[in-house]
Amino acid sequence: MRSVYAKEMLIYFTSPIFYAVSFIFLCVLGIFFYNDMTYMSMLASRIAQYQLSTGLSLDKIVLRPLFSDMSILLLFIVPIIAMRLYSEEKANGTIELLFTYPIRDVDVLAGKYLAGISIIGILLGMTWVLMLLEGTVVTPDWGLVLSSYLGLFLVAASFLAIGVFASCLTRNQIIAATSSLGIILAFWAIGWFSDVFSGSSIAKVLGELGLMEHLDDFLKGMLNVKDAVFYLLFSLFFLFMSLRVLESHTWRG
C-alpha cells in the first residue's frame, strides 16, 4: 500500500494537473474571500455609522459563505483529482500489471485513495492562509473554523470515493471526471427533492441521502456524529463498489 501511495503522490506532484487545479481553486476562493471581507467591511461601517445592533457576526457574513463556496469548488475539483487514479492505468495498460503484482486490490485502492485524500488535505491546508489573514482583522471563532474544515474534508473524501469509483469504470479520464461529477450532482440534488416531498417520509429518506445536507451542521460549528458517520459510510460504500468493479476484471476476463 505504501509503495502505491508513494507512487501516486509522486505522480500528483510531478503532473501539471495538481498545480493547475490548485491555482484555479485558490484563485477563485481568494476572489470569494476578498468579496466577503469587503462586504463585511461595508456592513461594519454602516453599523457603526447608524449605531445599529444587528446580531450579524463575522461567521455569518464571511466564514459560512466562504466554506459553503469551498464545498461547491471541491465538487468540481475533486473529480479532476480522482479521474486519473484508475483510468490512466487502464489507458496505459498498466492496470494488468497491477493485477499481477503480489499486492491485494484493497491495498492498491487504499494507497490510491489515501493519496487523493492527502492531495485534498494539502489543498484545504493551503486555504488556511485565508483564515490567518482574517485573524489579522477579527478573531474568528476557531471552533467553527475547525468544524467547518472537518466537514469539508469529510465531504471531499466522499466526492473522492465517487471519483475513484467512476475512474474504475472507464479508461477515459474525461468520462471518469464527468461521470463522477454527474453522480456527485445527483446526490447533491437529492436534497432538493426532499423539499418537494416536504413533510413525508420520502422527504426524510431523501434528506438523509443528500450529500450537502450533512454539511450544514459542520458549517454552523457543530460536530454531529450522525453526519460524520454518514460521510464515512458513504465513502466506504463507493470504495466497496470500486473494489467490486476491479474484482469483476478477474471473472470477466
Next chain:
Amino acid sequence: MRKKTIRYMSGTGIGIVVFIGILVIMYMIALNHPKVYDLTLNGRNTLDVKTRNILNSLDFDVNVIAFCKNDNLRKEAKDILDLFTYATRHVKYKIIDPDVYPGEAKKYAIQRYGQAVVIGNGKQQRIDSVSEQNLDSAILKLKEPGEKTIYFITGHGERDIGDTGKDGLYTLRNALESDNYKIKKLMLVRTKAIPKDASLVAIVGPKKPFLPVETRELNDYLKKGGNIFIALEPMEDTGLKGFLAAYGVVVGNDMIIDKFSRILGGDYLIPVVSEYGDVEALKGFRYATFFPTARSLGIKKPLPKDIVIKWLARTSNQSWAETNLDRLRNQGKAKLDSKDKKGPVNIALFVKKLNKKGNSRARLVVFGDSDFLSNAYIMTSGNEDLAMNCMNVLLGEQELVVIRKKESNHLTPLTPSQASLMFWIPVVIVPCIVLFIGISVFLVRRRA
C-alpha cells in the same frame, strides 16, 4: 464459462446488497443515538439553560409543525428545531409548505409563512415564528395544568403594568406573559385578603404609605407561604419599613452614589451592579445591571427568628449610600462622610422565612430601586434577566432562569492597507506561488 460468470455476478450482487444492509444498519444506529457537540467558542449552537431545563423536565411528546416556503425562513426554523431535537427525544418536527398542503394550514388556522403549531399533552399552541423563546413559551403552555398568577399591587402610586410610557411596566408584563404567567392588578384596601390563586405579589415603586391593614394582609399572605417581590424608590415613605424590618430588611433612608457608573458614561445616581450573591437565581449571572436612583438595603442584626437573608446584588466599592438627601436634592452634591455607608452597598436582598422543619415557607425579594423595571431601563444590559430570574425563582420556576449567551464576534471595517492585503495575498500571491512551483517542476522534468 457462462455459468461461472453468472455465479460470480450473483455473488457480487448478494455481496453488495449485504454490504448496503450493514451500512444502513450502522447509519440507523447513529441516527437513533444522536450526539451533537457544539464546537463554537461561545456556545452559539447550544440552547439556553432555560430551554434545556424546560426540555429536560418534559414528560410528553411534542410535535412541531412549521409552515414555511423553501426560503431563509425555512432554514432558520430548521436550525432552531434541529437544536431542540438534538436536546431531547420528546421533540419532533416537520416543516411543510402551506401552499402545497393548504388543508394542514387551514386545520391549524395558519395565516402567514413562518408560523408554527406546537402540539402535545392533548393541547396545541400556535406561534408566530419559530424562535427559541416562542418554542419555550409554547411548550410551557402545553405543560402547565393551570397558569400561575402574579398580582401587581396598586393604590399607592405604583408603576402601572399597562403603561407603555417610559415609567410603565408594559415591557416587564410582556416578558412575564411570554413565560406563561397571568398578570392581574390588585388594590389591597378593597380586598380583605390576597386572593388564594396569587403565586406572587409584586409591589413596584409605591409612592404613598401602605395602611396598617394592608401590611397585615401582606403578613398574612407570607404566613401562608406566599411570595412577595418588592421594588422601592429612594426618598419615598412607603410605610413598609416596619413590615420589612420584621423580615430582617433594613430600608436605608439614603441614595446610592456610584463613581464607577461615571466611568461607564452614566450618572453618579445610576449605580452599576456587576457582583451578584451566591443564590440559585443568579448562578452564572455575569451581566451588568443598572439601577437609576436607588436606596440601600441593610440586614438587621440580630436577625429575627427563622429568617435567612442573602444579598442578591450589590454595588462596587467606589459607591456609598449618601444620607444627606437635602444637600443632594437642593445642591445636587454628594460627598462620602462618616454618616454615610461606604460601598459595596446592598441593592437587593433575598429573604426566606423557614418553618419548624427548616424548609422555606415564605420568600421575599426586595430591591432598593424600581426604575430598573420600567420600560425605559428594563432592556438595559442584564436588567430584564435579573428581574425575571428573581421572579421565576420566587414562583418556583427555576427552569425559567436565564443565563444569556455571549454575543458572537463583531464586524470590523477594513483599513485601506488591510483591504489591499485581503486582495493581493489570497487572489494573486498564494496562487502564483503554487503556479511558480508547478512551472518549475515542469521545467526540471523536461530538462531531465
